Amino acid sequence: MLRIVSAIVLVALVGSTVFLMPPWATLVLAAVAAAAAGSELAGLARAIGARVPTLFAAAAAAAGVVALAAPHFFPERVTAEPLTALLLAATLAAGLLTLASTPPGPPVFAGLGALLLAPAYVGLPLGTLAAIRAMCGPATMAWMIFVIAASDSAQYYTGRAFGRRKLAPAVSPGKTIEGLIGGLVVAPIAAAALAPWGLPDVPLYIAGVVGLILAAFGVGGDLFESLLKRSAGMKDSSTLIPGHGGVLDRVDAYLFAAPVFYLLLRYWK
DSSP, X not given: OHHHHHHHHHHHHHHHHHHHSOHHHHHHHHXXXXXXXXXXXXXXXXXXXOOOOHHHHHHHXXXXXXXXXXXXXXXXXXXXXXXXXXXXXXXXXXXXXHHHHOOSSHHXXXXXXXXXXXXXXXXXXXXXXXXXXXXXXXXXXXHHHHHHHHHHHHHHHHHHHHOXXXXXXXXXXXXXXXXXXXXXXXXXXXXXXXXXXXXXTSXXXXXXXXXXXXXXXXXXXXXXXXXXXXXXXXXXXXXXXXXXXXXXXXXHHHHHHHHHHXXXXXXXX
């Protein structure tokens, strides 16, 4: 029951922000989510002995969102330069922090990698999710969220009902090949069914193919975050969301899927 209540609250929060509030509210929500996920990433890194300041990881992740998405929300005021500035500043700051806080040894690479992952792995992908809202409107953003959610649910229930063969036992023992197949079957169906609403100018078969691609990348994002957690010896990224773990646990699939969708929307003619 706690898991269901938490899910309802999350859906209401995201839905009301995206559909009922001004567009910039989505940018703010994405930045807040990135800060929370960045701090969780720092916690995972510290579990393996890396020295990663939580505040820096949170701020760098949030800055990644703003740097990528702000030009789409405020094109007359913000250019693409903030993204370049962020990448340069994050690299320099991460190097200086590591130099000042970490003695020579393996933790140097672990800490530096985690510091750079905060904006690159968390901030920029969540920035693409917010940018989709600015570029194409709330329905298109929600379309992608629903497709990934439908695929995730299908993977879970298909895996529970029919799962026999492990997909990646060393990384995520609960995932099965049968569950993966279920998710990849449902994703294009959901994508095509919702296309008249979320992608009204796209043929149904193209929407289905895009849905399949996004679901596949979503699985990759899920497994990558599982790899990080297993490497840190942790089951969840945090306990922030009752019954669901942390923010990073909730957005892991979107961290790989959203950038792909963003690039398709921008450059695929």
